[in-house]
Amino acid sequence: xxxxxxxxxxxxxxxxxxxxxxxxxxxxxxxxxxxxxxxxxxxxxxxxxxxxxxxxxxxxxxxxxxxxxxxxxxxxxxxxxxxxxxxxxxxxxxxxxxxxxxxxxxxxxxxxxxxxxxxxxxxxxxxxxxxxxxxxxxxxxxxxxxxxxxxxxxxxxxxxxxxxxxxxxxxxxxxxxxxxxxxxxxxxxxxxxxxxxxxxxxxxxxxxxxxxxxxxxxxxxxxxxxxxxxxxxxxxxxxxxxxxxxxxxxxxxxxxxxxxxxxxxxxxxxxxxxxxxxxxxxxxxxxxxxxxxxxxxxxxxxxxxxxxxxxxxxxxxxxxxxxxxxxxxxxxxxxxxxxxxxxxxxxxxxxxxxxxxxxxxxxxxxxxxxxxxxxxxxxxxxxxxxxxxxxxxxxxxxxxxxxxxxxxxxxxxxxxxxxxxxxxxxxxxxxxxxxxxxxxxxxxxxxxxxxxxxxxxxxxxxxxxxxxxxxxxxxxxxxxxxxxxxxxxxxxxxxxxxxxxxxxxxxxxxxxxxxxxxxxxxxxxxxxxxxxxxxxxxxxxxxxxxxxxxxxxxxxxxxxxxxxxxxxxxxxxxxxxxxxxxxxxxxxxxxxxxxxxxxxxxxxxxxxxxxxxxxxxxxxxxxxxxxxxxxxxxxxxxxxxxxxxxxxxxxxxxxxxxxxxxxxxxxxxxxxxxxxxxxxxxxxxxxxxxxxxxxxxxxxxxxxxxxxxxxxxxxxxxxxxxxxxxxxxxxxxxxxxxxxxxxxxxxxxxxxxxxxxx
Numbered sequence: 001x002x003x004x005x006x007x008x009x010x011x012x013x014x015x016x017x018x019x020x021x022x023x024x025x026x027x028x029x030x031x032x033x034x035x036x037x038x039x040x041x042x043x044x045x046x047x048x049x050x051x052x053x054x055x056x057x058x059x060x061x062x063x064x065x066x067x068x069x070x071x072x073x074x075x076x077x078x079x080x081x082x083x084x085x086x087x088x089x090x091x092x093x094x095x096x097x098x099x100x101x102x103x104x105x106x107x108x109x110x111x112x113x114x115x116x117x118x119x120x121x122x123x124x125x126x127x128x129x130x131x132x133x134x135x136x137x138x139x140x141x142x143x144x145x146x147x148x149x150x151x152x153x154x155x156x157x158x159x160x161x162x163x164x165x166x167x168x169x170x171x172x173x174x175x176x177x178x179x180x181x182x183x184x185x186x187x188x189x190x191x192x193x194x195x196x197x198x199x200x201x202x203x204x205x206x207x208x209x210x211x212x213x214x215x216x217x218x219x220x221x222x223x224x225x226x227x228x229x230x231x232x233x234x235x236x237x238x239x240x241x242x243x244x245x246x247x248x249x250x251x252x253x254x255x256x257x258x259x260x261x262x263x264x265x266x267x268x269x270x271x272x273x274x275x276x277x278x279x280x281x282x283x284x285x286x287x288x289x290x291x292x293x294x295x296x297x298x299x300x301x302x303x304x305x306x307x308x309x310x311x312x313x314x315x316x317x318x319x320x321x322x323x324x325x326x327x328x329x330x331x332x333x334x335x336x337x338x339x340x341x342x343x344x345x346x347x348x349x350x351x352x353x354x355x356x357x358x359x360x361x362x363x364x365x366x367x368x369x370x371x372x373x374x375x376x377x378x379x380x381x382x383x384x385x386x387x388x389x390x391x392x393x394x395x396x397x398x399x400x401x402x403x404x405x406x407x408x409x410x411x412x413x414x415x416x417x418x419x420x421x422x423x424x425x426x427x428x429x430x431x432x433x434x435x436x437x438x439x440x441x442x443x444x445x446x447x448x449x450x451x452x453x454x455x456x457x458x459x460x461x462x463x464x465x466x467x468x469x470x471x472x473x474x475x476x477x478x479x480x481x482x483x484x485x486x487x488x489x490x491x492x493x494x495x496x497x498x499x500x501x502x503x504x505x506x507x508x509x510x511x512x513x514x515x516x517x518x519x520x521x522x523x524x525x526x527x528x529x530x531x532x533x534x535x536x537x538x539x540x541x542x543x544x545x546x547x548x549x550x551x552x553x554x555x556x557x558x559x560x561x562x563x564x565x566x567x568x569x570x571x572x573x574x575x576x577x578x579x580x581x582x583x584x585x586x587x588x589x590x591x592x593x594x595x596x597x598x599x600x601x602x603x604x605x606x607x608x609x610x611x612x613x614x615x616x617x618x619x620x621x622x623x624x625x626x627x628x629x630x631x632x633x634x635x636x637x638x639x640x641x642x643x644x645x646x647x648x649x650x651x652x653x654x655x656x657x658x659x660x661x662x663x664x665x666x667x668x669x670x671x672x673x674x675x676x677x678x679x680x681x682x683x684x685x686x687x688x689x690x691x692x693x694x695x696x697x698x699x700x701x702x703x704x705x706x707x708x709x710x711x712x713x714x715x716x717x718x719x720x721x722x723x724x725x726x727x728x729x730x731x732x733x734x735x736x737x738x739x740x741x742x743x744x745x746x747x748x749x750x751x752x753x754x755x756x757x758x
Contacts, residue, residue, distance in 0.1 A: 005063045007375040008382030009135065010262040012061035014255055015053050017389060018218050021251045022050035025225055028244055032234050037096070039234055041087035046221070048081035053217070060136045063375060065128040067137040072123070075148070076116040082155055083108035085185050086162055093166035093178055104162075108155070115151050119144070130350060132341035135375075149197040156193040159185050177231040184227055188220025218255060222248045250392050258385045265381040269374060270339055270354070277356045277367035280308070290370040292351050297364050307365075342368055607732075609643045610651060612680060612687060612753075619655040623663075631671040632663060637679040641687045644753040646732030654728055654736075657721045658691040658749050665695025665747060685755045692748040697740040706738060 008016070026046030029039055055077060059070035083105055090101045126139040163182030170178050195212040198204045225248055279286035280294060287308070294308040342353040351368035358365070616638060620627070627634060659676070666674040677692040698706065698713055705711055707726040722736075729736045733754050740747040 005372075006061055007063050007372075007379040008061055008386070009375070009378050010259065010266075010382075011134075011136075012057055013258050013262065013382045013385055014215075014218075015057045015060065016386070017251055017255055017258070019050055019053045019057060020389065020393070021218055021248065022046050022053060022221060024247060025221070025244065026050055029228075035234055036091065038088050038091035039228075039232065041084045041091060042224075042228065045081050045084040045088060048077050048084060049217070049221070052077035052081060056213070059138065060134075063137075063372070065130075065137050068128045068139050069123075071139060072116070072120050075119055075152070076112050078152065079108060079112035079115065079155055082159065082189065083112065085189075086159060089159075089163050089166055089178070089181060089185070092181065093170045093174065095166070111151070111155060115148065119148055130343065132343055132350070135341060153193050153197050156189045159189060174231075177227070180227050181224065184220065184224040187223060188216065191216045215255070218252060222252055247396050250396065254385070254389060254392065257388075258382075261385065262378065262381060265378060269377050273339070273352065273367075273369055273374075274354060274356065276369070277354060277365065280367060281356060281358070281365050288369075290373040292368040292370055295366040295368075297366070299362050299364060341371065342366075607645050608648060610646055610648050611643055612641055612689060613638055615648065615651050615655060616678060616680075616689075619652060619659060622652075622656065623659055626663065630663060630667060630674065632666060632674045632676055635675060635677040637677065639680050639682075641680050641682045642755060644687055644732065644734075644755070646734075646753070647728070650728040651732065654725045654751070657725050658751075661721065661749070662691055662693040662695065662747075665693050665697070668696060669694065687753040687755060689751040689753075690748055691750075692746065694746040695744075697743055697745045697747045698738075699743065700740060703738045703740065707736070 023046075026043050029035070029043035029046060032039055032043075035043075052074060055070045055073040059067050061067075086108070087101055087105055090104070095101060122142070122144045123139050126142065128137060129140050130136070131138050160182070163178075163185070167175060167178050167182060192209075192213040195204065195209045198209070226245065229245065276286075276288050276291070280288070280291055291308070292310050293306065295304065296307050297304045339352055339354045342351040343349065350371040352371050352374040353366055353368040356365045356367060357363075620634065626632075662676045666676065673694065675694045677690075679690045679692070681688050702713070706713060707722050709723040711723075712721075722738075726736050729751060735752045737750045737752070738747060739750070
């Protein structure tokens, strides 16, 4: 039995990097505050695969028969890692309340422990050997490996059908991301699983399997982690994302660098030992301390001799060798060969062996060196890689955060702090440097934003405090604007614009008048006369205790009157406040009418995205008092439709015009028979809105004439409203049409918006 010694090589170095990689990312995910179930299971998958890597690391780095027992832990860590990968896919896809995830997890745990225990019991019937082809200790092979490899393959393959099932049922928003995750896990698990099955059935060597596993493992987890960072909704800081991506990138680069460095180191050692072998064959003095034996074989005679054997070396060699490359004695270059690991019959000694062919004597020499000398040489090279790994971790954990503190972390934290203050109404500027980078630009833009918001808030406050004065000012401004528009229209021949403004303003002023009447009614309904009488009665009897004590006296009734009066005043105040709010909205609409017409007169109308449902709700809110006053029933068949392109104020006045026409049409009906139906639908890349009423209707021959300028079916009408609507709807890439079955059979006005050019 050899001593327990730790010697790194390429496989163990690669796996050690994978251990650091998986444990750091696993703990990173595990420490996310208030993480989701999907993130929790992904962190466990990382940590279980870290355990799998640790098992392989023990098997390939410890030079002792005890290292064979690393195989006891391989299956359980692999199965549990796959179990939590599947849990991640289930929860990430939106499965939260179902019992399926828990039952599947229990099923995989049962398979994990059952198969692992069966494998551990099987190893008691095996002996421990040193695998020369992979340079590690392991149990001898048997038929049970085929069964184990099949179970492993089935468990891993189960990821694919379960993943496809969840992708098909997932919400459209995450379907694409979930598909990428399934592909990432397939990349991570399938290739190692197939390689493991080939190794278990002795179709490839253990070191080939470990090379495939090591490269695929870290690259697969890298893909999964990057996908997670790009799709997660967890509270992961921006700096943490930068550090984690930097860490994964450095780990992959370090593995590539390790492979190149150790390959060169291995070749350099071989060249050195080949030179030592040549010298040792011809000179006893040139034989090094690690030389174990020299064995010669004459090609023609077949005579073999043991020319040299160190006392500690066992001269009783096995009849067959294991080489990483077949030996070709006929090659013109006698040095073209490769080293191999020679074992004695009892498998207690290992030697680093190589061939040297002497052409002149036609003799091939096999020269063996102490195997542990080779392992120590590679181990020393691996230590430099591990030192580099430590340096990288120090730079990432300490250096990079310090570097980012001044240029990235501190400015971003300042912006975040400023945003938090802004959300509670404190619009304070933050420290901003003059750096012409993205962070400096963000800080300066934030300061400009809060300055603008603070100024706007001040204006809004002043506007709110002086609402009554502003109403008067806006009214006077409206009169002046109307006069200016009329004068301008007369001078420029654009009287239709002024008429359109007056028509639209008049529509809104009707609602203003209704609200003014409502305020007047509310004020008139306050029982001021009763309150004066009660006050007078209280003043006359305030010194008379019996006046208030007697339950049947006027004093008690006066108290009840005050209570009722108080509630009445509170209700009146609330109703007046709501009415004033509507007045403010209507005055704002009047202002926007003027502004919109001014823009129209000065240049092309501004196009914006409009939610048709919101516009209809705004119109109904403005006309709420009119609807209530005239007892009109609105039948709402509004459905969600795509946004349209146009001018929101013009659209609002189109809707107001259509409502007012429908209202006038149904006023001749009995109050309980006044119906207006609003309906929207999306059809053939068009959005369609219809206004239907059960009012007076019109003759079918007038369905186009009513949109002409100056034509109106109303006695007091001037023919501006529908003509204006037709012009405005054409500007919004749409059309308007009117239909009626005849007099007193109602009418339907249909707005059609084309989405192709919206």
